[in-house]
Amino acid sequence: MSQVAHHATACKGCRRRGRKCDRTLPACLSCRRRGVECEGYITRWPGVASRGKLAGKSIPVCDSSAKSSKHRPKRGNVPLSTGSRDMIERGLGHNSNDSHLDIQDLSSIFYLGTGPSDNPMFRYVLPLIDTVPPIRYAIAASASCHLAARTSDKDLEKKSLYLRVHATHLLGEMLRDPCSATDQSILASMLMLAQLDMCSGDCLEFETHLKAAVVIVRAQNYDHASNKHYFEQRLAWLDMMASTTSARLPNLSAAELKTALGRCSNHGQRQWSYDVFPCPIDLFEILADITMLYKAQVGVASPSEEPLEEVDCIKRRLAAWEWPGETSGPRKHMVKVWCLGIMAYLGRLFPSTNSSGAADLTSQVLYHAGLIPPASSWSYSLLWPIFQIGVTLGNEALDDRAWVEKRLNIALEAVGCRHFSNALETLRFVWDSDVPYDPLTTSMNGRTIMLA
Template sequence: MLMLAQLDMCSGDCLEFETHLKAAIDLIRGQNYDHAPNRHYFEQRLAWLDMMASTTSTRLPNLSTKELKAALGRFSDNGQRRWSYDVFPCPIDLFEILADITMLFKAQLDVTSPSQETMEEANCIKTRLAAWKWLDQDSGSRGHMVEVWRLGVMAYLKRLFPFTDSSDAADLTSQVLHHAQLIPPATSWSYSLLWPIFQIGVTLDNDAVDERVWVEKRLNIALEAVGCRHFSNALETLRSVWENDAQYDPLTAGLNGRTIMLA
């Protein structure tokens, strides 16, 4: 079921993605399911896909907050939580911040008028995000990839909760592109940047000509190398926003009711 969900994502249609995702989650919830052989990888992969799909749709995640926290807490090294397998581009603590932003936004009764409690919680998340440090301290491509993700999550927070924005959007864009450009384009590190680059891409105005060209080029390189249509779907959405000054829903990445996956 997990493989079918990932195939749906790669095909770009996502027509059966939700069905296969729910079925896979139901399987791992079963009392007789044995997580030991895969070291909880399937559980964590489903948690990842479930939350990432929720960032580009109006739906709530299938996994409860309790189930998500349990999945993220399966492994630790020197007191630091880790993914069971090192195949996720976003460190686990940073992913949890992304999840908290998403759940806080979706819990609102009126997204146009956030409550005082919501504003306080969003600012607390902003503080957590600003203080977050990646302990591995990799100065190579992986380190740049992680920093792009951190900045992408920051852009996501500012887009969903504009009142948390206290910095220049152009400066944030510049930082993202700086780190992304230090990663060779035809590498797995670069292919893993779709979600954070998209968060910056939708904010680029008509004056950001060079930045738009760079984003298009980088996504086209990934599409040609990987072949998965979620790259082309993201690019089509960005072009529609750029060319038509289309209204971009702060939560749903698709236009005209179309949903895309950026994971």
């Protein structure tokens, strides 16, 4: 008889209810016996924490000076044995053909380009399906999650949860065996699980995955260029976007962020490694500077002149910025919406700079967003800037509120990522309460809101 795997701590449901948990993986039998679905386990990555200055820590800790002082043996991806893979597939009802369909579903969400040739999901994630088990089941869980949200299928939702727990367990096994996988495959697994956590809508383990991923990227022998910097830039994007809707500082320092943004260039112009980020790098850097400056002022009773001068400088940079790309079409309007959304973000965090007025910015955002087909990747990429103007809509703007609701519902039904419904739930709360929106407390019932 095969030995049953157990988690180190009780599952989320048993911990919350104060009940005895049998800690069985991938799902707790104690919950099943009570007729409830196991919610999975709190994830910690002790294998990551064994590196460098973080050695001995049970949870990854952000440390800007962390370096990997110990040379680790070169590692390679070890395929899951055929027998083990077949047994898992029979238990989960998932096979290799399904995985190819799943990644096609994901690539259509997180890619803005016109073809698959430069799609990083096809280039760097798809080849890992057979050799990196956590990737395979994280992808399957993501596809099930999206389909469940689109169809309101509870069984698919349960399958997604089961697949996610299993992917997390497999990643834990990889970390316990430091010679079983490359840093790239571990980083890819963590980012896929973070992305899955975001799309599921709960974001319970999102921060855990990001912190662990930062430790990987900071390692002295990490090969930044092996995937054209895609995973590192994806991490930088998710890390900063999460910081814009929470009280926490980014895990990456300002210097590390600028390094990640400067990895790729074309004729001296910085650019993302792949066509997956809707906000151009220069605009994204301005957004990051606004966020870091604001968080540095939190708790300061009377800001000095220096931060106010920095705000004015950022405002001038934002006003002077021009899009060097297409002069027409949906991408042009998408980029314009992002630029206007960042202006609204700056005006809300630093009201003294909001000379153009929220109403004017709102009308411009809605105008450009309205020129983009609702059922398109361009439109699905507008969640963050639309949210920025959505929180300013008062009771006199009922038509604009209705437009925002319609757009977010279209995106949810088409894509199946629940961060659209989380954003809409937050907007409705702000609209109904008539309380000014606080950018540092956007969580609802303790849930983090991700707008990436």
